[in-house]
Amino acid sequence: MERFINQNTWGTRLGIGPNGMFVDDMQKKAIIIGAGVIGLSLAKVLAKHGVDTVVYDSKKKVSDNTAKASGIFSKDGLSRTGINYHGAIVNTLDGATLRAGKESMRIKSPATKAYVLDRGKLADICAEEARAAGAEIELGRRVDRETVRRFSSDENSVVIGADGAVSTVASAIGFPPIKEHILTYKAEYSGAAVEDTHMVGLYFSNKIANRFFGWYVPYSGTKVEVGIGVSGRAKKTSTKAFEQFIASDMLSPIIGNARKTAGYASMIPVSQRAVTVKGNVMLVGDAAGQVKATTGGGIIFGIACAHIAARVIREHMTQDKSLEVYEKLWRKRYGLDLGLHRLVHSYYSYLGEREMEWMVRLSKMMGAERFLGKYGDMDSPSLIIKRFFLRKKANS
Ligand SMILES: Cc1cc2nc3c(=O)[nH]c(=O)nc-3n(C[C@H](O)[C@H](O)[C@H](O)COP(=O)(O)OP(=O)(O)OC[C@H]3O[C@@H](n4cnc5c(N)ncnc54)[C@H](O)[C@@H]3O)c2cc1C
Structure with a gap:
């Protein structure tokens, strides 16, 4: 581990990045732990904007272990990810x-x-896109708690935990637990x-x-x-x-x-962490709990939050803005929808078998089959509610 910390984390360089961004004499660097879809998507955007970015993952291939999850994604949600996913x-x-x-x-x-989508192919595509943008991906590199703390002790670096549901970064830095x-x-x-x-x-x-x-x-x-x-x-x-x-x-x-x-x-x-930024350490994706509690889908929201993180990191590196704004921004943009998913999940969780049958029967009687077929949105319950009231207004 020592070898690549020295090589990759504390270099010095002067120059202009790919998008014309000035690269300071003390090398500023984004260190991402986790080459899942979220970490790789973040790496791609950061590298594209000239941020020196390295991703570490314990896996030998980015597609390893990806089949443990499903690959169902809304068409609309996928179109916002910026991934050229068609091959998957x-x-x-x-x-x-x-x-x-x-x-x-x-x-x-x-x-x-x-x-x-084939999750293995999706991971390969994300890795190719991140590398093409200029990110460095180091596979076969497990990052332990001590190394996380050492990475974070360099104030020129931003450390991002994209290391999934059981996050070493979160536990090393003492983030609150996922409930x-x-x-x-x-x-x-x-x-x-x-x-x-x-x-x-x-x-x-x-x-x-x-x-x-x-x-x-x-x-x-x-x-x-x-x-x-x-x-x-x-x-x-x-x-x-x-x-x-x-x-x-x-x-x-x-x-x-x-x-x-x-x-x-x-x-x-299926619950978000109460805090997702501490000093120069941030959490994204499953590590932050940015997941729809109703379906367990984490890719669309995770990538959307990673895009916010990328903007905040760039502004931190170029204009010295605080990283803490990430917390406010992602909760403001996606907190309502993630909260509604959580609310529906909690409500549903207390229903007995009879009550659930009754709910389905009632939904059918209220025309849910036709309404959801036409206006349903897998990601955004707030959009469904909006469409429901707009439709009522249009009909009245
Ligand atoms: C059964 C199942 C079905 C699902 N179905 C869907 C679905 O249909 N649609 C959807 O959107 N989402 C789905 N999800 C959720 C989705 O898979 C996750 O939200 C998504 O994979 C999270 O991405 P991530 O990059 O944050 O984390 P992960 O995909 O978990 O990636 C984390 C990466 O970090 C690496 N890592 C962890 N610890 C370390 C360490 N200490 N050092 C170095 N590397 C480390 C891991 O090797 C891994 O590559 C499903 C999940 C499951 C389990």
Whole structure:
């Protein structure tokens, strides 16, 4: 570790960066821990704007371990990430079947709403883009707590923890904890029988998927991913929940004769940390808990917050502005939507099986299938609410 700290962290250089930004005599540097999609997206934007940027990751390849997560992203959200993701598309999605007890609801849109992406390919694309912009990516480099503290002791550096749900950066610097995690298990099957290859299935039962849900996502007519999450607060493992889920009548027709080809356990943070900047250390993505509590989706919001972080870091390096403004900016822009996701998650988490069935029935009676098919937005509940009231106004 000593070797690359000396080489990469404390160089001195005079000159002009790629965008004409003046590079000071004491080398200012962004040190990102974690080459996940969020860390790499941040690295790309920083490097593009002339910030000397290095990313460290313990993995040997950026695509290692990425299959433990799913790759469902809203089309609109993806278009805002700035990633040229097209080479990673596996399938397109235009709707969802929701199941709670004996009730089910089918939300179908006339157009593609979301993509299923290959997470390994997405990571490769992000790494290529970051390198092309000028960022240095050092793989096979685990950064321990002591090294985090040493990095942060150089006041010319900004250290960014993009190191996921169990963040070494956060624990080394003493950031407040994430209050709730969802434990997940995801498996892939071939030889499945999927009726509509462009619809995902969502299964709600607080008895089986405590404080979360089960899902299936078709990759094609015969390949399907099945997964489930349970709150870390439940006294249950995700594999136990998974066994119960695959035996359910929602899944048996789909994977009855299929063969399991892979399985992965992981976790998702579903609450934000109370603090995400301390001195010259910042947190982004899962490390900050910038995740939709309802679905566990963290990429779209994580990248959006990383873009804010990039702007703040540049202004800090060029105009000596405080890094603390990052905290205010991301919460102001995305705090409402992340908070609404959290609110819906908390509400749903206390519903019994009967109440959930009743909710689905009531939603159907109120025309939710048609409304969500037309106006639904996977990322922004505040936008759905706005559309709901605008539609009411237009109809009155
Ligand atoms: C089952 C499941 C399904 C999901 N489905 C979706 C979905 O459909 N859509 C969506 O948007 N999101 C989804 N998510 C969430 C999404 O995967 C995360 O929000 C996203 O990966 C977070 O990105 P990140 O870069 O912040 O962290 P990560 O992807 O976790 O990357 C962190 C990186 O840091 C590295 N690292 C960690 N510690 C160290 C260290 N000490 N030293 C060096 N390197 C280190 C790791 O090796 C890793 O590469 C899902 C998650 C799970 C578990």
